[in-house]
Amino acid sequence: MSDQEAAPLQTAPFDARFPNTNQTKHCWQNYVDYYKCINARGEDFAPCKQFWRNYHSLCPNGWVEKWDTQREAGENPSNFEI
Amino acid sequence: MVAAQAAKKSFWSIWYKTEIIPIYVTVGGAVGLASWYLTRLARHPETVWDRKNNPFPWQNVQQNENTKLHAVNAKFDKFHSRDRL
Numbered sequence: 001m002s003d004q005e006a007a008p009l010q011t012a013p014f015d016a017r018f019p020n021t022n023q024t025k026h027c028w029q030n031y032v033d034y035y036k037c038i039n040a041r042g043e044d045f046a047p048c049k050q051f052w053r054n055y056h057s058l059c060p061n062g063w064v065e066k067w068d069t070q071r072e073a074g075e076n077p078s079n080f081e082i
Numbered sequence: 083m084v085a086a087q088a089a090k091k092s093f094w095s096i097w098y099k100t101e102i103i104p105i106y107v108t109v110g111g112a113v114g115l116a117s118w119y120l121t122r123l124a125r126h127p128e129t130v131w132d133r134k135n136n137p138f139p140w141q142n143v144q145q146n147e148n149t150k151l152h153a154v155n156a157k158f159d160k161f162h163s164r165d166r167l
Contacts, residue, residue: 016147016158017127017140025128025140 012054023058028078030055031067035080125164132167139164 018026034051041048055064070076096102123129127140127149142165143149148158 014156016145016149017143019148019150019153019156 010053011057027055027059027063030058031064032078032080035071036082039080040082127162127164136166142166 012026012030015026017029030051034048034055037045037048037051067076067078071080124131127143130137130139143162146159147162148156148160149162
């Protein structure tokens with residue numbers, strides 16, 4: 001398994017707000033921050049992508065799907081506006 | 083009733099004796115430790131006291147601040163202190 005150009009493997013960096021093993025809130029915070037960023041700056045704003053990468057690393061896929069369906073139905077209780 | 087009165091009388095008649103100082107020390111120490119830990123929990127950035135004005139207290143933790151008692155393998159400049167409710 002030798003990759004000629006291996007993509008750099010990375011994950012969500014350390015966040016001092018969430019130093020403990022339980023990263024639930026870290027996951028939620030990144031999800032909310034990504035959509036806040038998108039709503040404020042538009043989908044093509046590149047620095048928003050860091051939040052996207054973070055929540056895809058941290059959150060279980062089931063949660064992401066559940067929140068996405070809730071968000072599309074307008075039922076997600078989190079506030080995605082700044 | 084009589085027993086309570088007798089017990090009350092006998093505590094106040096012996097509170098000054100040196101033999102019961104260990105009781106004061108132990109109970110005082112336990113109460114002190116418990117209240118220290120409770121205040122630590124109350125001041126933790128995860129505890130929400132004011133839902134209207136400060137619903138996300140962990141957002142006030144800067145990236146160079148430590149919130150743990152003993153941080154292993156990590157260098158922080160200072161300890162986080164919670165300024166507001």
